[in-house]
């Protein structure tokens with residue numbers, strides 16, 4: 327089984343690649359352009375495995391994508407390469423259009439052109455986000471596979487565009503496809519521009535812990551290892567088109583999450599004042615979505631996805647990992 331992963335040096339992609347290498351059943355090709363978000367060090371000790379190869383390729387480069395897919399002839403493609411940080415998309419959206427939209431188009435167009443020369447079971451698993459559905463109110467029902475697209479940020483609009491391209495290439499050119507829309511991930515090796523490692527870094531370094539607005543925005547937190555399990559299950563789909571919304575049913579406001587992290591640090595590494603005293607509310611993000619929540623009942627019923635991590639256990643393990651890897655965390659600031 328040959329598996330191509332795009333963005334396999336990123337936070338989620340590297341967790342998937344580590345899992346695939348450990349599984350021993352796969353030949354893996356990782357395509358990544360090595361942006362600031364890439365972490366080759368997350369594959370240390372595994373990158374020399376004979377079943378693994380890496381190519382530095384920009385998915386926005388049609389010829390390079392074309393050549394890599396044509397030569398490798400994958401059975402599955404997990405497409406995770408993306409610009410992924412909402413704040414960066416608000417400040418400078420160009421890269422999001424290039425990678426998230428053009429990059430996805432390049433993969434789809436390659437699959438269309440070489441369809442007859444590639445394995446007949448080839449399936450594209452397109453990893454997207456719940457942010458494409460916009461924002462929920464506190465009392466709304468969670469997103470599910472039938473939710474309508476209402477993206478609010480340049481990031482979510484670029485991901486929504488890529489989802490629509492995938493859907494259209496499936497419908498028109500019969501490219502086997504799964505689209506996954508998952509909630510916020512957390513776990514080891516996440517860039518400290520993202521909320522959880524940012525809180526941990528700021529707390530440990532006696533810096534202000536900045537919280538947007540009033541801190542009441544809600545996210546449905548999914549441990550990255552649970553996400554990888556869901557993706558592997560989703561990749562087994564035998565349907566021509568499938569979509570799964572993936573979450574862990576662990577809704578938590580940003581401020582409650584911050585309290586949870588600070589309380590664990592108070593226990594683990596007590597200091598004179600509680601860590602939570604470092605919290606400061608800062609100007610809200612432009613167009614900040616209020617709440618994301620996912621109804622995962624379809625993926626659970628259809629293919630038996632069941633997250634293993636409770637938020638509390640996942641956060642504690644994650645904090646322990648960042649404490650053990652505090653030098654790495656500092657190096658990414």
Ligand code: NAD
Nearest residue numbers: 333335336337338359361363364384385407408410455511
């Ligand atoms: P990340 O930012 O940590 O990693 C992205 C990876 O893609 C990096 O290794 C980067 O070098 C690579 N990349 C960027 N531009 C590229 C290009 N033009 N060509 C090739 N490689 C390129 O992202 P992540 O958090 O691991 O997210 C992976 C995917 O999951 C994304 O598609 C994202 O939209 C989606 N997603 C993430 C989350 C989350 O909470 N992190 C939640 C839902 C969905």
